[in-house]
Amino acid sequence: MLNNISLQGKRERRVIFCFLFFPVVLLCLFGIWPIVNLIYLSFTSWNGISESKEWVGFANYFKILQDPTYLTIFKTNLYYLVSGLLQMVVAMYFAIILSFKTWGQSFFRASFILPLLISGVAISMMFRLFFTGEGAFDQLLTFLGLEKFIGMWLGDPERVNYTLAGISLWRNIGRSFLLYLGAIQSIDPAYYKVAEMEGATFWHKVRYIILPNITTVLTLDFILLTIGVVSVFEMPFILMNGSNGTATVLVKTMKLAFDNKKFGMAASLSVLLTLVIALLTIIQRYVVIKRERRQL
Amino acid sequence: MKKILTGLFITSALLGGCAKKATEESQSEKIGGELTVVTNRTDADKLFEKIEKGFIEKYPEVKDIKWEAVADYDSNIMTRMTSDDYGDVLFVPFSMAGMPNEYPNYFESLGKVDEMTSDYLDVTEADFEDKVYGLPTALNSLGIIYNQELFDEAGIKEVPTTVPTFIEAAKKIKANTGSTPFYTNYQSVAIWAGALTSFGGEQFKSATLKEGDAFAKGQAIRQVMDLFYELASNKLIEEDPITLDSQAAQQKLAEGEIAMLMSGSQDVIPIQALAKDKKSKAIKIMNFPVETKGKTSLPLGASGVVGVSNKSANKTTARAFLDYFISGESGYAVDANGMSPVKADLTKEQQQTIEDSNVILTVATEKPEDDATYSKIAEEAGVARLTDVLQQVINIGLYPEKNEPYTDYVASLSKTWQEAAKLHAE
Numbered sequence A: 001m002l003n004n005i006s007l008q009g010k011r012e013r014r015v016i017f018c019f020l021f022f023p024v025v026l027l028c029l030f031g032i033w034p035i036v037n038l039i040y041l042s043f044t045s046w047n048g049i050s051e052s053k054e055w056v057g058f059a060n061y062f063k064i065l066q067d068p069t070y071l072t073i074f075k076t077n078l079y080y081l082v083s084g085l086l087q088m089v090v091a092m093y094f095a096i097i098l099s100f101k102t103w104g105q106s107f108f109r110a111s112f113i114l115p116l117l118i119s120g121v122a123i124s125m126m127f128r129l130f131f132t133g134e135g136a137f138d139q140l141l142t143f144l145g146l147e148k149f150i151g152m153w154l155g156d157p158e159r160v161n162y163t164l165a166g167i168s169l170w171r172n173i174g175r176s177f178l179l180y181l182g183a184i185q186s187i188d189p190a191y192y193k194v195a196e197m198e199g200a201t202f203w204h205k206v207r208y209i210i211l212p213n214i215t216t217v218l219t220l221d222f223i224l225l226t227i228g229v230v231s232v233f234e235m236p237f238i239l240m241n242g243s244n245g246t247a248t249v250l251v252k253t254m255k256l257a258f259d260n261k262k263f264g265m266a267a268s269l270s271v272l273l274t275l276v277i278a279l280l281t282i283i284q285r286y287v288v289i290k291r292e293r294r295q296l
Numbered sequence B: 001m002k003k004i005l006t007g008l009f010i011t012s013a014l015l016g017g018c019a020k021k022a023t024e025e026s027q028s029e030k031i032g033g034e035l036t037v038v039t040n041r042t043d044a045d046k047l048f049e050k051i052e053k054g055f056i057e058k059y060p061e062v063k064d065i066k067w068e069a070v071a072d073y074d075s076n077i078m079t080r081m082t083s084d085d086y087g088d089v090l091f092v093p094f095s096m097a098g099m100p101n102e103y104p105n106y107f108e109s110l111g112k113v114d115e116m117t118s119d120y121l122d123v124t125e126a127d128f129e130d131k132v133y134g135l136p137t138a139l140n141s142l143g144i145i146y147n148q149e150l151f152d153e154a155g156i157k158e159v160p161t162t163v164p165t166f167i168e169a170a171k172k173i174k175a176n177t178g179s180t181p182f183y184t185n186y187q188s189v190a191i192w193a194g195a196l197t198s199f200g201g202e203q204f205k206s207a208t209l210k211e212g213d214a215f216a217k218g219q220a221i222r223q224v225m226d227l228f229y230e231l232a233s234n235k236l237i238e239e240d241p242i243t244l245d246s247q248a249a250q251q252k253l254a255e256g257e258i259a260m261l262m263s264g265s266q267d268v269i270p271i272q273a274l275a276k277d278k279k280s281k282a283i284k285i286m287n288f289p290v291e292t293k294g295k296t297s298l299p300l301g302a303s304g305v306v307g308v309s310n311k312s313a314n315k316t317t318a319r320a321f322l323d324y325f326i327s328g329e330s331g332y333a334v335d336a337n338g339m340s341p342v343k344a345d346l347t348k349e350q351q352q353t354i355e356d357s358n359v360i361l362t363v364a365t366e367k368p369e370d371d372a373t374y375s376k377i378a379e380e381a382g383v384a385r386l387t388d389v390l391q392q393v394i395n396i397g398l399y400p401e402k403n404e405p406y407t408d409y410v411a412s413l414s415k416t417w418q419e420a421a422k423l424h425a426e
Helices: A002-041 A059-066 A068-099 A105-117 A118-128 A134-141 A161-186 A188-196 A202-213 A215-230 A234-240 A249-259 A265-296 B001-022 B045-058 B073-080 B095-100 B098-108 B113-117 B148-154 B163-177 B186-200 B204-211 B220-233 B247-253 B265-274 B315-326 B348-356 B368-381 B388-400 B406-423
Strands: B033-039 B063-070 B089-091 B127-128 B131-147 B178-181 B259-265 B283-286 B297-309 B358-361
Touching: A002 A265, A059 A265, A068 A105, A068 A234, A068 A249, A105 A161, A105 B095, A118 A134, A118 B148, A134 B089, A161 A215, A161 A234, A188 A202, A188 B220, A202 A215, A202 B163, A215 A265, A249 A265, A249 B063, A249 B163, A249 B247, A249 B388, B033 B315, B045 B063, B045 B315, B073 B089, B089 B186, B089 B315, B089 B368, B095 B098, B095 B204, B095 B368, B098 B127, B098 B131, B098 B368, B113 B131, B131 B148, B131 B247, B131 B265, B131 B315, B148 B163, B163 B220, B178 B247, B186 B204, B186 B220, B186 B259, B186 B297, B186 B358, B186 B388, B204 B220, B204 B368, B220 B388, B247 B265, B247 B358, B259 B265, B265 B283, B297 B315, B297 B348, B368 B406, B388 B406
Parallel strands: B033 B063, B033 B089, B178 B259, B297 B358
Antiparallel strands: B089 B297, B127 B131, B131 B259, B131 B283, B131 B297
């Protein structure tokens, strides 16, 4: 009997090994190895094609941390943090409204999620047309009687980052909306029934039933948001090539690597970026856990 | 257990074996067999079919040519070249021009520079230590394409040949016709790199190295920057450079809404076809408004450079194909609205133009070590491509109150260049 069990265990292990072999090989080959390689590159000076990679130690890191231009780039990312917070609020508002029976419910739900399905390049092309001088957006403003605001939405250095952050809000709102809507719909309807019997208003329901029940999703969305903010790339790169003061950290990394052939520097910048994201996530987790403990 | 393990290893060995097979074939001296050609043209399947047919007719031993068209060529092929499998004949990525010492690691030498100069034009597009690693597929001249009708309307009698007269002409066009005088092509303003030899001579890089500052007054880059600043700050360019793409701009040039734009001679015929009468004779090309020896120069450059991979298993055939591809026979140059680099294949007319003008190559002819030092400094200073610098100049010109002053910007560039130059001073 005992022998039988151990034999079964052995067989089971064999099966597990067989099933895991290829996934693990693939993971190591395409997941772990590039990361290790990137970290190695960040300690070298390499032009991307030369056969020799010169070992420079921490020189790349020091250069980035000492150069003020890299810090100012982080400021550009702050525009997207603001738009991201706004996005959370707006998405929450609409998710609550559209989770109750409303006129045109499915149409509005779909229209929030649609931008998520369009590729970033297509969106960039769309908005380049949208924001041309006397283009669709300016016509819309004229129609609304707001002619005085017409200007160069992408050319004006004072406006362009707001424009891009606005596009990013429009594009990503679907993600937050979807998360919130799902969380709200999973709340047991019995809660609302009880609350209604107690004479709760709509606001009471939102404050005491919906919000407390979706905090987990809120934290998750906030973590996704921070990662997104640090790694904004598509819009400023495709639309603007990072010119006009729109270069974000990732755009700068791309330019370092492929325009200026400093692959080592670019690698260390991405390692730093990863560290920043990890740090932010850890801080957030820490805050959340602390708060949960307090509630218990 | 063992069986399974062996099975796994055999499968992976088989998988790996397939990839290796191709390189193990022996080198043959005869022209024949198969070729893989990697190109940057994703739009020319029919043309390639024709070329393949012509080549096989000439060398019946050749069985098949596989064409691989790669989009976003430069960055993709560079990644692919880190493997051994990048075709037998391929376009030489332009970004390698900054590191000529890498050519021998990836390409087969096609011959010596001085020997090839007698038979071909522009052999120094991809050269290192007196050896040629790539030849142009077609030659085009760069210049300013303009609309003669607008020039007439503005009262400009002669094509401007210096920067001041160029600016003056642009002002006249704006005042007298109301059209946009000049289109900057903001999104791909990097093409102005080809204008640098016209402004600073074929040896502008070593001249800059001697000067120690690429942004000092009179340097090639600075001259182009100043030109852009003058145009932008006087509002002589399109109103919103960021949203106007080059397709739309070419259409506007043909229709007389834009007077001038910078491009290669290959675009003249297509733009003429965009005009209302389909074949407008008013669309012409002029040289850059800068004179050397009292004459503007005709900047000749290659729209593509083609070479033979040194990992090819069939080098003789690859070389024969390259010769066929760039000759007048293949029809590739004509299709690209350019001329063949093979001197014997030039038409009388083309020979005449070349003799009459001050021909200058768009690729600097420098000693490799000067070339390498220059690129290293440019990369260190972050100005390896002109795009960022020129885009910033346009922005400063258009929105002077919302940016740092132009002089400050130039000064900061000078400073970074000089610091980078110190780092790489040998």
